[in-house]
Amino acid sequence: MKTATSINPESVFLVSGGAKGITAKCAIELATQYPCKFILLGRSQLLESEPLFANNCFDEAVLKKRIMEDLLARGEKPTPMQVKKIYNQIISDREIKQTLETIKQVGGEAEYLSVDVTNTHDLQQQITAVTEVMGEITGIIHGAGNLADKLIEKKSTEDFEKVYSAKIQGLENLLSCVNLPQLEHLVLYSSIAGFYGNVGQSDYALANEILNKSAHLLKQQYPQCHVVAINWGGWDSGMVTPELKKEFARRGIEIIPVEAGAKMLVNELHNSYRDSTQVVIGSPISPPPAPLNYNSQLRSYRIHRRLTQAANPFLQDHIVGGKPVLPATCGTQWMINACEQLYPGYRFYYYNNFKVLKGIPFDEKLAEEYILDLEETAKHEHQEIVFKAKIWSRNKNGKLNYHFSIDDIHLLPQHTPSPTYEKLNMAEDNIITIKGNEFYQENPAIFPLFHGDSFKGLTKVLNISPEKITIECVWNEIDRKQQGQFPVIWVNPFSVDLSTHPLWVWLQHYHQEVCLPAQIQKHEQFAATPSNKPFYVSCEIISKTATSVAADFTIHDNQGKIYSRLLGGKGIIIPTKSLKS
Structure with a gap:
């Protein structure tokens, strides 16, 4: 209506x-x-008229001095509170009258x-x-x-x-x-x-x-x-x-x-x-961190979560082998976000050694619930908290399945300044000229990126070589309902996934191969990756074998300010047909 x-x-x-x-x-x-x-x-209250001593006086110190002089001239003993009260009355009167006059000037x-x-x-x-x-x-x-x-x-x-x-x-x-x-x-x-x-x-x-x-x-x-x-x-x-x-x-x-x-x-x-x-x-209000008692007992936590396809609409944009599959970045986001919620005001800084142990496909084998185990391993004097994390489940026969793990997640109570990417190269070599959605087209012989709208965002390749690829990206924000059980807070699981796509482009260009994520040695977060505007990924190749590929991913702006880094990212080479149903 x-x-x-x-x-x-x-x-x-x-x-x-x-x-x-x-x-x-x-x-x-x-x-x-x-x-x-x-x-x-x-x-x-509006003043009938401004005191003569205040006419054309707009400097605070000078005006307060004139107020004191006026009070003394009238035989009064000025106090700071009295001077401030008169000063505030004059300033308030001026502002109100200026508002009325400005509204009149613009036609109201x-x-x-x-x-x-x-x-x-x-x-x-x-x-x-x-x-x-x-x-x-x-x-x-x-x-x-x-x-x-x-x-x-x-x-x-x-x-x-x-x-x-x-x-x-x-x-x-x-x-x-x-x-x-x-x-x-x-x-x-x-x-x-x-x-x-x-x-x-x-x-x-x-x-x-x-x-x-x-x-x-x-x-x-x-x-x-x-x-x-x-x-x-x-x-x-x-x-x-x-x-x-x-x-x-x-x-x-x-x-x-x-x-x-x-x-x-x-x-x-x-x-x-x-x-x-x-x-x-406006920005969300994050609470100030409480002082950390680093001598307190280290604790363990167990968090249960039921995952459903209906509760996570973005899964339709992440179909692997004909099945919706939880992105590995959502696994890391769950672990990181859970740690942050345990200590309000503290924020993820970096983790070491993330592993994909067994994926979570949304099919008939989907477990009734998934368990996140968190274990505090250290509380340091400089207000740093360290967790160990693992996500697991039991199948219908009671067998344990381990899905994702991180050796240590580090939280800090303050921002860490963003460093500058020293190997910045924004020159365009025009070797790969396709743009935007062309990266995600159906023909896998070109670039077999299977991702839907929630994860799309490659816009153009700036440059590519056997050692490195630099790509411009734009992640268009999806609504809260589409984000499901993995909402964007500090770490954005959707743009992190997008940030690994340049490696797919490099693999296809030089080797006509594809890979799936297996491990990240270190993830550092300095600032939130922007939404709805360009950011850049510089992907440096560390090694390539017949069965695997390793690379460092630096996510930054056009001046080299780093938002985050994924270091020692390892992918397992798979047949292209494995991505299809």
């Missing part, structure tokens, strides 16, 4: 928290693209109401008065919010009420001021803290998750309205202080540029056919 999403000059948006900060920037961007009317709400119309959204009576009274002049409200953007970040055991009732009421009581009050059956737009500013959770923000996460659920309920009750709860990540403004920005950078959490975020808001208002009433915009 198409929602009523047309925005015209008579549209009236009620915007809480809308006169300052990022919500104001969004209102300005909306007015720029759709000149209409805005009722901006905020708790700050705006009024500012100084009111607390949690004060039901005052809010209804002021909105009733202003709508008599501006017209009936057609849209709500609820951007008001407060923070009181503390560990949960240190939070007070007042902290909770401050955070909760602005979001939830504020929404209830805003909705009470409009004719809901006629409302066309409802945008709720939620947060990724509600989606992922975040340390010190239990109240904020709770309030935002209630906003998410409210969006679903309101859409059911008022299907004519375009409802969306935007789970924003941190913005490069507002509540993200320089200190918090540094912490986000340390944890690999990207922040949203103000201009880009404002355009995303307008895009969500414009997107009238979106099925979901909840969207996430």
Whole structure:
């Protein structure tokens, strides 16, 4: 059902928290693209006029000095808190008036109401008065919010009420001021803290998750309205202080540029056919790592998993010998991801000696369940954790089958800087000129890559020699449902599989042979391999015999920055017909 999403000059948006900060920037961007009317709400009082001493003074230190001088001239003894309060009033007044003026300059119309959204009576009274002049409200953007970040055991009732009421009581009050059956737009500013959770923000996460659920309920009750709860990540403004920005950078959490975020808001208002009433915009929040007690007892874990073809749609893109077969990279991803989940905030750095012991085909021999055994082998003083891992199952006769193993998986609590690939060669020699899907065509005499869309991504061969091949790749992201039980988190099993395809091209070009993976001596991960844009694989041949081939794979960008390395990769040569049914 198409929602009523047309925005015209008579549209009236009620915007809480809308006169300052990022919500104001969004209102300005909306007015720029759709000149209409805005009722901006905020708790700050507007000054009747700016003090004379503040005129044309924009330097913080100078302005605070003038505030002190003014207080002294009036016989008062200035305190730092008093000076800061007056300074904030002046800056707040300037920002609100600048927002109103900018909206007017781009063709919109705006009024500012100084009111607390949690004060039901005052809010209804002021909105009733202003709508008599501006017209009936057609849209709500609820951007008001407060923070009181503390560990949960240190939070007070007042902290909770401050955070909760602005979001939830504020929404209830805003909705009470409009004719809901006629409302066309409802945008709720939620947060990724509600989606992922975040340390010190239990109240904020709770309030935002209630906003998410409210969006679903309101859409059911008022299907004519375009409802969306935007789970924003941190913005490069507002509540993200320089200190918090540094912490986000340390944890690999990207922040949203103000201009880009404002355009995303307008895009969500414009997107009238979106099925979901909840969207996430921003990097996932990874928890900070807890201090590691390296003298604590080493532990073992056993994880049971039932694998089904229905739960893993990508298997249709990995058919070997007529059967869906679990890629070896999914086996490594399961082991790595399980280790990371045991120690939140720690991230896979490298492993040694991955082996394919027996593949997992999805046929009549598929086991009832598969077992992952993890064994902690070391906890080092420099906050490193080491695991040993093995995946196994029992067949219907009770016989043990071992499928994949890794000798040691290393986790660290911080990012390791990406090195530069010293043997970078981006020159194009035009020896192999086929491109894109031609690598995956049916004719195995050319390149017998059997992979479907979930694993495709070779775009062109830059250069090839008896010692090396360099290929450009693009892995087009598949949706979460398609990823099944092996979701992309830090290690991407689909693009890792793709990164080994250059060896197939090299083998076919020089030897007219194919191989299947058997072993990786070492896998190092420095950064996430990008999706939907080019990356490059430099595959250096180590050895080639009649029955096997070994190579090093370096995955990097066009400047040689390394995302990851697969060193000592070994493949077993097989007949081409083995790939067919």
